[in-house]
Amino acid sequence: ETGVTQTPRHLVMGMTNKKSLKCEQHLGHNAMYWYKQSAKKPLELMFVYNFKEQTENNSVPSRFSPECPNSSHLFLHLHTLQPEDSALYLCASSREGTANEKLFFGSGTQLSVL
Amino acid sequence: DQQVKQNSPSLSVQEGRISILNCDYTNSMFDYFLWYKKYPAEGPTFLISISSIKDKNEDGRFTVFLNKSAKHLSLHIVPSQPGDSAVYFCAATDQTGANNLFFGTGTRLTVIP
Numbered sequence: 063e064t065g066v067t068q069t070p071r072h073l074v075m076g077m078t079n080k081k082s083l084k085c086e087q088h089l090g091h092n093a094m095y096w097y098k099q100s101a102k103k104p105l106e107l108m109f110v111y112n113f114k115e116q117t118e119n120n121s122v123p124s125r126f127s128p129e130c131p132n133s134s135h136l137f138l139h140l141h142t143l144q145p146e147d148s149a150l151y152l153c154a155s156s157r158e159g160t161a162n163e164k165l166f167f168g169s170g171t172q173l174s175v176l
Numbered sequence: 177d178q179q180v181k182q183n184s185p186s187l188s189v190q191e192g193r194i195s196i197l198n199c200d201y202t203n204s205m206f207d208y209f210l211w212y213k214k215y216p217a218e219g220p221t222f223l224i225s226i227s228s229i230k231d232k233n234e235d236g237r238f239t240v241f242l243n244k245s246a247k248h249l250s251l252h253i254v255p256s257q258p259g260d261s262a263v264y265f266c267a268a269t270d271q272t273g274a275n276n277l278f279f280g281t282g283t284r285l286t287v288i289p
Contacts, residue, residue: 068219095275102281103281104178104180104265104279104280104281105220105267106279107276107277110275120276152219152220154219159275160275161208161270161275162208162225162269162271165222165275165277167212167219167221168219169217169218169219170219
């Protein structure tokens, strides 16, 4: 198993759909992250979980709802998205979630909202 | 407003020559800087980092230089190899206690055989 696995790799959804992105890390890390990369924009932090507790919510709209049932799994539940939410969503993990740690990224989910 | 900027979206270099990727930042509180490399259909992978107490860090063919007064860092790859062709992201963070990395938009490096 590779370090951080994301599913699905690609997702197309309508604005009224509900879908979920899944992330699993096999590195024994305690912190997990959701990042968003829109076209021609930098990676942008959305959420951080340390030891299953959400420690950062970077002013993300409520149509994005994260869930972290344990230190190895992270979900991003999506509902009533907008076309401008189309982007690459990247999951990452790090050992403790403290400053200056390396992040280990998954391959991402390319999301298209129609 | 972007706090980390990579003003060159792309760079082409001949195999064996030096590749220099540049990055500028605006936040003087940033004290740790990283470079990530991304191949198509893969997530970014960590390449090299530097703390603000240093002005140079070297790892094999990769060297990062930090100029704090200019708020500028650069990544040197020498000699460049075709396998280095990827998108390179510069990132920065401060000691807020949370691991919030601020990324640039990336530079696509193409190494021509």
